[in-house]
Amino acid sequence: MSDTVIEVDHLTKKFGKFTAVDHVSFDVKRGEIFGFLGANGAGKSTTIRMLCGLLASTEGTARVGGFDINKEPEKVKENIGYMSQKFSLYEDLTVEENINFYGRVYGLSNHLLKERKEWALEIANLRGRERSITGTLPGGWKQRLALGCAVLHRPKTVFLDEPTSGVDPVMRRKFWELINDLSAEGVTVLVTTHFLEEAEYCNDIILINAGKIIAGGSPKELKSNYIKTPILEVQCANVIDAMSLIEKQPWALETSVFGTHLHVSVENEEAARGHIQQLSMQNGLDVTHVEKIIPSLEDVFIYLLDQEAKKN
Amino acid sequence: MFQQLLPIIKKEFRHIRRDKRVLAILTFVPAGLLILNGYALNYDVNHIKLGVYDQEKSERSREFVNSFLTSGYFDYAESLTSSAQATTMIDDAKIRAALVIPPDFSNKILSNEPVDVQILVDGMDANAATTIIGYAQVVTLEYSQKIVLNELAKMGRGNYIPIQYDARIWYNPELKSAKFLVPGLIGFILAITAIIATSLSIVKEKELNTMEQIDVSPIRPINLIIGKMVPYALISLVAATLVLVAGYFLFGVVIKGNYFYLFCATLLFIIAGLSIGLLVSTIADTQQVAFQLAALLSMLPTIILSGFMFPIRSMPWWLQILTNISPAKFYLVILRSIVLKGVGLSAFWDQIVYLMIFISVVLLISVRRFKKTIG
Ligand SMILES: Nc1ncnc2c1ncn2[C@@H]1O[C@H](COP(=O)(O)OP(=O)(O)OP(=O)(O)O)[C@@H](O)[C@H]1O
Numbered sequence A: 001m002s003d004t005v006i007e008v009d010h011l012t013k014k015f016g017k018f019t020a021v022d023h024v025s026f027d028v029k030r031g032e033i034f035g036f037l038g039a040n041g042a043g044k045s046t047t048i049r050m051l052c053g054l055l056a057s058t059e060g061t062a063r064v065g066g067f068d069i070n071k072e073p074e075k076v077k078e079n080i081g082y083m084s085q086k087f088s089l090y091e092d093l094t095v096e097e098n099i100n101f102y103g104r105v106y107g108l109s110n111h112l113l114k115e116r117k118e119w120a121l122e123i124a125n126l127r128g129r130e131r132s133i134t135g136t137l138p139g140g141w142k143q144r145l146a147l148g149c150a151v152l153h154r155p156k157t158v159f160l161d162e163p164t165s166g167v168d169p170v171m172r173r174k175f176w177e178l179i180n181d182l183s184a185e186g187v188t189v190l191v192t193t194h195f196l197e198e199a200e201y202c203n204d205i206i207l208i209n210a211g212k213i214i215a216g217g218s219p220k221e222l223k224s225n226y227i228k229t230p231i232l233e234v235q236c237a238n239v240i241d242a243m244s245l246i247e248k249q250p251w252a253l254e255t256s257v258f259g260t261h262l263h264v265s266v267e268n269e270e271a272a273r274g275h276i277q278q279l280s281m282q283n284g285l286d287v288t289h290v291e292k293i294i295p296s297l298e299d300v301f302i303y304l305l306d307q308e309a310k311k312n
Numbered sequence B: 001m002f003q004q005l006l007p008i009i010k011k012e013f014r015h016i017r018r019d020k021r022v023l024a025i026l027t028f029v030p031a032g033l034l035i036l037n038g039y040a041l042n043y044d045v046n047h048i049k050l051g052v053y054d055q056e057k058s059e060r061s062r063e064f065v066n067s068f069l070t071s072g073y074f075d076y077a078e079s080l081t082s083s084a085q086a087t088t089m090i091d092d093a094k095i096r097a098a099l100v101i102p103p104d105f106s107n108k109i110l111s112n113e114p115v116d117v118q119i120l121v122d123g124m125d126a127n128a129a130t131t132i133i134g135y136a137q138v139v140t141l142e143y144s145q146k147i148v149l150n151e152l153a154k155m156g157r158g159n160y161i162p163i164q165y166d167a168r169i170w171y172n173p174e175l176k177s178a179k180f181l182v183p184g185l186i187g188f189i190l191a192i193t194a195i196i197a198t199s200l201s202i203v204k205e206k207e208l209n210t211m212e213q214i215d216v217s218p219i220r221p222i223n224l225i226i227g228k229m230v231p232y233a234l235i236s237l238v239a240a241t242l243v244l245v246a247g248y249f250l251f252g253v254v255i256k257g258n259y260f261y262l263f264c265a266t267l268l269f270i271i272a273g274l275s276i277g278l279l280v281s282t283i284a285d286t287q288q289v290a291f292q293l294a295a296l297l298s299m300l301p302t303i304i305l306s307g308f309m310f311p312i313r314s315m316p317w318w319l320q321i322l323t324n325i326s327p328a329k330f331y332l333v334i335l336r337s338i339v340l341k342g343v344g345l346s347a348f349w350d351q352i353v354y355l356m357i358f359i360s361v362v363l364l365i366s367v368r369r370f371k372k373t374i375g
């Protein structure tokens, strides 16, 4: 058996004339955490729903666990776990009732169900809340329960569609620990996220924009492949004014705002430092700090999306 | 395959228990509908308080008044002293009707002249007023007939009545409308619970996105459909039983026929309702739309097209054809046959066949549509 669990081949989905997913191709290996990134409406959920056998593709195909998503969607469904972007457990049932229901539906025996329930409650950290009505739980707790239910039957492949949206940062870290544990057990995880820092946890990433893949690789590869020039982080009083000034300089290749500071990619670090000091003095920009930084994925994606925008 | 069924049924019962609205539709609505409609649509008027202004006070006039009281419809309430008193007492709702007997009542009868007796009726409830007038007419006619018969007897031509009429059917001395109504109401109530509850329970899953999780699980659509139908079928059966029990205690409706046939026919009708509910759920995407569509599809055909309120035979031909979209039409024939007439299978087997055809057609369409949207 090959090590490739998910093979996607020119997968395309059209809603009427609108192309939501446009000839997307990628492979995912066993035990990998595969990140799926893109802005709102990029086509992440649509791709995942096709891979889960929920939606037929318009063109192209994909195999999940060796089964064709269009020809054998039922086989695909048997072997995967899916956590949808919108909470999809029963809010009017208790935590335990939800787990029992899905356990039974997946055909778990009494003994196995009991064991898996304990395990799901453990990983979801919901012990003691078995009898709580699901709808009354805070968002992060619900998400953990949803993950617990999605992996109750120990699927080999798990699709998580924005599992951490609406979850606070501390809980988010815990969530990723869970995902890491799954992957360590050999489960293949395909996950979408809005949070770029979360993408760093992934073994492989693809960036999707307007239905098309615009970049892919491991976080390290992406950084070294696309960011070849040094990046300076500039701290100053008025970032917006500074940005509009620096943007126009020929030595500044790429400029973007990161909260209270700017990231400027330049050709030559030393020369650029001089230029920035000069600009600061001439225009009263009040630059307090300039530092060369290791590029983050965010830098990469901003760069890539800028390139895309320039193309169109 | 059936291992999936039980958890779905269990889960569905839990939803029903926790959803106040569905619980209300399934429990209070049937009971409320029966009592409300049973009484509102019950044209029978009983124990009418009768005031009597007897200006003659003769033996004959008392006999005439007595024929009112022994008819069973009228209760003696007041002896009146003037016509004006009659109207004020009606206005004050102390009495519902007043009988005014002229002072020359006996004399005129003896001299073979027609007598005018007056009956004043509270017209507040027009239907009841009509009924009261009808009763008064029957009593008066019967009394006149008695006089005529006596006269004929004296002339040696006893007991000949040229035309026998049976006013009792028209004026419903046996409370027949209530008996006639209860089967219709059972059909109505079952249609509402089955169609609305099933469609809402499925569409709710679409609206809240829980259907997506079901869809990605190995649950087979047919199991989901059966799992959704079984709880509502059981509840509808209980509702039907309750209505029959209530019909017995409130309106004295006794089931004359075979209980087993009744059960089977009712189950068939419920399945027909559930199939329509399923069809609605494949059309509607929100609970609001589903509710409106289901309410429309359950109430209109059951009230208008089933023969519940309007006799089908008196409809224009195209409407008569249209009545076949209402499964209640077939069910009502069966129900009336079993409950009211107590006749056997031979009297209604054709209706069972129609009902089965109806179910097959609707189920075929809706299961196809359901499979297309889910799974
Ligand atoms: N059933 C549908 N009919 C028509 N258009 C749709 C449908 N589903 C999705 N779309 C459109 O396809 C595009 C991609 O949607 P998708 O949900 O895949 O995006 P996404 O990347 O998951 O976005 P988000 O981050 O907001 O979840 C969007 O523009 C959306 O409006």
Ligand SMILES: [Mg+2]
Residues within 6 Å of the ligand: A044, A045, A046, A085, A161
């Ligand atoms: Mg999405």
